[in-house]
Amino acid sequence: MGLNINTKRILVLHGPNLNLLGTREPEIYGSLTLNDINEILKTRAKELEVDEINFLQSNFEGELVEAIQKARGRYDFILLNAAALTHYSVALRDAIAAIPVPVIEIHLSNVHKREEFRHNSVIAPVVMGQICGFGVDSYIAALEIAVRKLRRG
Ligand code: DQA
Numbered sequence: 001m002g003l004n005i006n007t008k009r010i011l012v013l014h015g016p017n018l019n020l021l022g023t024r025e026p027e028i029y030g031s032l033t034l035n036d037i038n039e040i041l042k043t044r045a046k047e048l049e050v051d052e053i054n055f056l057q058s059n060f061e062g063e064l065v066e067a068i069q070k071a072r073g074r075y076d077f078i079l080l081n082a083a084a085l086t087h088y089s090v091a092l093r094d095a096i097a098a099i100p101v102p103v104i105e106i107h108l109s110n111v112h113k114r115e116e117f118r119h120n121s122v123i124a125p126v127v128m129g130q131i132c133g134f135g136v137d138s139y140i141a142a143l144e145i146a147v148r149k150l151r152r153g
Contacts, residue, residue, distance in 0.1 A: 008050045008150045010143065011075040012041060013067055014057035015083030021108075029108050030135045037136050044140055048147045061089055068095040068103075077146040079139065081106040086121045097126040102149070104142040107132035 014034060017024060022033035032040075038055045045053040054075075058064050064085065071078055078096075080103050085092050096103050103126070110133030111118040124130055129145075131138045 006150070006153065007076055008048075008147060009052040009075045009077075010045065010050055010054075010146055011067070011071050011078045012038070012053065012055045012139070013064055013078060013080045013082070014055070015064060015081055015085045016059045018081060018083055019057050019059070028114075032136055037139060040136055041139055041143055044143055048144070050143075050147060053143075061085055061091055065091050065095045068092070068099060068101075071101045072099040075101055076150055077101065078103045079106055079142045079146065080104065080123075080127070081108070081139070082123060086111075086123055087117055088122060090122060093123045093126055096123055102146075103127045104146060105130040105132075106138045106142050108135050108138055109133060 018034055021029055021037065022031060034057060042053060056067050058067070064082070068078065078101055082089065082092055082105070086105070086107070105121065105123055105127040107130075111121070112132070121130065131142050134141065
């Protein structure tokens with residue numbers, strides 16, 4: 001068996017305030033809790049024969065930076081909802097740029113329909129692509145795309 005050939009190990013990272021999903025501005029973010037979203041992803045990952053899917057939510061920029069750094073050689077894809085950090089964290093952007101693991105940027109809401117300050121993503125230039133505006137389906141679509149990319153080798 002070759003090294004890392006066709007493995008599908010996925011890390012899902014959730015940024016600040018996403019632990020409050022379910023009660024946080026439900027008209028924008030929906031009524032699912034973060035745990036609901038993770039469970040939905042776990043089920044879909046099983047169907048897609050993902051070898052491993054792990055989840056981390058943090059309200060701390062540095063913890064997310066460290067998780068990204070440690071993903072090198074450990075994960076094959078990162079699905080990242082950086083939440084507010086998306087719009088200003090150069091540290092997160094640099095961490096993503098520093099590792100070879102591909103990252104998909106996710107947002108539950110359509111950030112382009114919202115306040116001006118949410119229109120810019122400082123991580124967008126260093127991720128593979130961005131999915132926003134579909135609620136939990138933004139995460140599911142990202143997972144499906146990651147698996148498709150990994151199957152292609
Ligand atoms: C978000 C959008 C961000 O602008 C916001 O700061 C969040 C959540 C989303 O999933 O829609 O916390 O990333």
